[in-house]
Amino acid sequence: MSNKIYINGISSISAQPQEVFLGVDPVEYSTNIIPAISPDYKAFIPARSLRRMSKVVKMGISAARTALLDASVPMPNAIITGTGEGCKQDTELFLEALLRQEEALLSPTAFIQSTHNTVGGQIALYLKCTGYNSTYSQVSASVEAALIDGMMQFLEHPEYKSVLVGGVDEVSKTISSFLYLDKQLKQEEVSNLQLFKEHSEGSITSEGAHFFSLSSERSSSTYATLQAVTVFQASNAEAVEAEMIQFLVDNEMPVAKLDLVILGNNGDSRFDYFYAHLQEEVLNETAQIAYKHLVGDYNTVSGYALWLACSIFRMGKTSSIFKLNKKEVQSPKSILIYNQYLGRDHSFILLKSI
Amino acid sequence: MEKGIAITGMGIISALGEGVETNLQALLSGNTGLSFPEILNTRHKHLPVGEIKLTNPALAAQLALPELHNFTRAALLGAVAVREALKMAGLQENDLQHTGFISGTSVGGIDFTERYYKEFQQKPEYRKFIQAQHPGFTSTQIADHFRLGGYRTTISTACSSSANAIMLGAKLIKHGKLKRVVVGGTDCLSKFTLNGFNSLMILSSDFCKPFDEDRNGLNLGEGAGYLVLEADDVLDGKPVLARISGYANANDAFHQTASSENGEGAFLAMKNAMISAKLNASEISAVHAHGTATKNNDLSESTALNRVFGDSVPDFRSTKAFTGHTLAAAGGLEAVFSILSLQNNLTFPNLIFVTPIKETGLIPVVHLKEKVLTHVLSNSFGFGGNCSSLIFSKNE
Known part of the structure; x- marks a missing residue:
């Protein structure tokens, strides 16, 4: 492929402060399901909208916005999102209400926000971006699938300057706890910092959002x-x-x-x-x-x-x-x-x- | 115009039946596949659905799956359709090793999640379905079953998922990333989606009436539709059913579930698909509309049709009154219907239509219509503002 693709903006919301990679002490957790550290969402999302949003949407919009700001891109040509498990919190809310109320008197709010493309759609809505928009959900290769499509956007549309690509997943109370049952998680609670010293089945899980502003042009912010x-x-x-x-x-x-x-x-x-x-x-x-x-x-x-x-x-x-x-x-x-x-x-x- | 990407196989299962020929006969006869839930275990028995009257064990037996298989209903339906598509394309085992699989699904195996949600804790035998909730699981079952060894991924953009999967497959071939790819989508009926749409109050308790002034909501359906796409340099004289000559995806950027009044996303998707195919509006022979029969979609889509085509909107129809709205699978099913239209020079009727929508006055094709078709544009729109249009063209 002759065309070069530059990463001009990045963002991360995870269970660790970003400075960890520069030597700041990491946060130690003692449970196998770890929450991400929330940034100040109000800096990215109006307070009245925040109330209705699940964490995956809040993290997604905030991370998307941060990556675009980092790249000084006001409006991307395309938005491509990866999410392996989508909007688990709203799925869980709606599903549990459905089961509890035996299919009666359900509020649509959680259902509306349960589809896997909610984050990608909300980013588009927030930016008023009518460009290409897609969402990949292929287990652990969801961000990669989004990147593959993102790179192809520049082949399809040589005039494109910026494609926003990222990934986001959240934990939820019940559905994440199922990961213990099928041994995706370790059966004993462990310290994250000791993870590689444990010789047992399963791992630890968490949540986060990472977005990247891809471009066909190098800029002063290129990484x-x-x-x-x-x-x-x-x-x-x-x-x-x-x-x-x-x-x-x-x-x-x-x-x-x-x-x-x-x-x-x-x-x-x-x-x-x-x-x-x-x-x-x-x-x-x-x-x-x-x-x-x-x-x-x-x-x-x-x-x-x-x-x-x-x-x-x-x-x-x-x-x-x-x-x-x-x-x-x-x-x-x-x-x-x-x-x-x-x-x-x-x-x-x-x-x-x- | 663009030559487009060759389609060499297709497969389908819908409420109209199993297989391309059965679906064609049903479309020709004008008999709806809508009925009431018999297999889906729901209390909403009065809501019409496009249900496939085959139980999961019956589908599994058809596929000769071992007793302890991990297929949820969407995977079963998907596998039935993929099998037909592969057979039609005549792909051999060594071809499959490098054949990609791009599948669209909205809820994947959530029918099993809702069934076992309260039992996972107590019953270890159900725990293999914990991961089934997530879309990639369904694609994995299908791809593994047919030993499709090429690039594999899942798109989940609600009701435009399989249209986007077809689009991605076409791009992967166009840019030389794959020589062969199976593309499409699958979704099954579930309590989750039936109750979700019901809570939004957009389900009709009658058979749906797409593009009718008196439409009052959609009927959910289930099904799967897949195509085999191949690069020209591996065709080796194989018959080409049709070509994908254009595609585009845009976002309405208006509301999480509702479409904008001026149909901006739909307008951009159709317009940009024609640009990508290097076709003028006057060259589109027919439009396979999304036409879900909700107040909102059909008005928005009609407005977009008027904006794109002006005074000469081509013959258009929705087949939702045949199959119900099969969500992520809709783009796959309707790709098969669009190709059948091209092959037979037939525009299938938009059932149950009486009165045009007041604001736009558009009248869909209401009787089976024979007319030479060269390019059919197919629309799929979804929650999240995701709008996609594909253009299928005769292989000429």
């Missing part, structure tokens, strides 16, 4: 170039390794020249071997970092990894809290992000410095 994104299915670690090598070859990035890899290790003893295999073999000489011990695992958490990569490009370094091995890297020129969930929906994102 990185988005080189390539791929999503694939693989049944074993060797297949992931083969896919990674091919992906890097396709993008003219020899493994030896890769400066940093951001891995999605989540402490799940059943699936972390996908990462371990790469860590011990082909990426053995590459600086490796991880992040889910800080912000938990959820379907659009790779948005955090992408935000982290952009932040590292900008600052040239990161805090030791992220490090998985002893390899040091100053001012990386290339970063690869790898993620998977429950052995499915594997993804790579490749970025380069400008």
Whole structure:
């Protein structure tokens, strides 16, 4: 692909303060379902609208707005949102009322806001943006799907200057607690900071929103170039390794020249071997970092990894809290992000410095 | 005009029946598929629905699934339609390894969530359906079943989901990212959606009357419709059913559930789809309207039609009175209907229409109409302001 895509604006709402990547002490949690730290939503959303909004919508609009401000883009050409589990809080409200009241006398408010495209639609409504608008919901590859479509927008419409892409997911009381039952979450409550020392099934979960303003033009706020994104299915670690090598070859990035890899290790003893295999073999000489011990695992958490990569490009370094091995890297020129969930929906994102 | 992306297979299951031929015969006969809930376990038995009269075990048996399968109803319906589409396209096992799957669904497997919500705690055997609530689960079941090994993703933009899935598939082929892709969508009836639309007071207790002045709401339906798209360089002389020559997606940016009075989102979607196909308004032979039969949608869509086409609005119809509104699947079902229209030079009737809408005066096609068709524009609009239009063209 000849056209370059620049990331000119970023935002993050997660369970950690943003300064963690510069060395500020991370927040330690002792439950397996972790809430995101809310910014002052009133700075982004009128107070009268805030009351009716679930957290996923508040986080989504705030993060979208922040990324656009960061890129100095008043109006994007397109808005593409990823959400693995959508508006769980409103879904839960409506579903529980339906079951409790046996299908009688239901208020439509929660139903109206329960569809997966609520956040994308609300961002458009807030910005009065009539451009292209889509929402992807493919488990842990939802942000990646949004990025793939976002990159294609510039091929479809060479005149486009800005595409807003992001991911958002929230926790809810009952539906998130189901994750204990099917062992997506660890059965014992753990400290997030000890996640990689636990050798047990399941992980910890959280919520958050990450948006990115993509552009065909470099600007004074450019963080990185988005080189390539791929999503694939693989049944074993060797297949992931083969896919990674091919992906890097396709993008003219020899493994030896890769400066940093951001891995999605989540402490799940059943699936972390996908990462371990790469860590011990082909990426053995590459600086490796991880992040889910800080912000938990959820379907659009790779948005955090992408935000982290952009932040590292900008600052040239990161805090030791992220490090998985002893390899040091100053001012990386290339970063690869790898993620998977429950052995499915594997993804790579490749970025380069400008 | 653009040559467009080749469509080599299609498959459908709807309240009109299973398979392309059965659906065509029902459309020709003008018999509605609307009925009352028999399989959906709801107290709202008086609300008409486009229900497929096959139980989940019957569908599973048809697909020869093992006893302990993880298919929810939307996955079952989707698999039935995908199977037909793959067969029609004649795809072989080694083709499937690299074939993508882009599916639209709004509520995925929420029919199982509402059934087991209170039982997950006590009954471990139901817990495999905890993840079924989320749209990606349904696509995963279908893609795994057919061993579709290419890029796989799910679009959930409410009632425009499968139109957007078709659009994405066309773009992936156009830009060389895939050679073959199965695109479309699936949604089943659920208490969640039936009660949701009922609480919004936009369900009709009569059979719906799209584009009629006296329309009083929609009927929900269920179904699945999928297409196989292939790049020209892998066609190898295979018959091409039709082509996707244009597409566009816009947002109404007006209200979370209601459409704007001037139909801005619908207007932009139709206009930009024609620009993308390099076609003038006068070259569109027919419009497959979204036409849900709500007061709001049909007025907004009619206004948009008048804005796009001026005094010469082409033949248009909604098939919602045949199938009900199948939500995320609607764009997939109606893609199949649009292709059938092109293949047979037939415009299917907009059932139950009597009186034109006062403000716009538009009259849909009310009797089966035979006329040469070259380009059919199909609309799908949804909650969240999501509006999409696709243009299907004869392979000429």
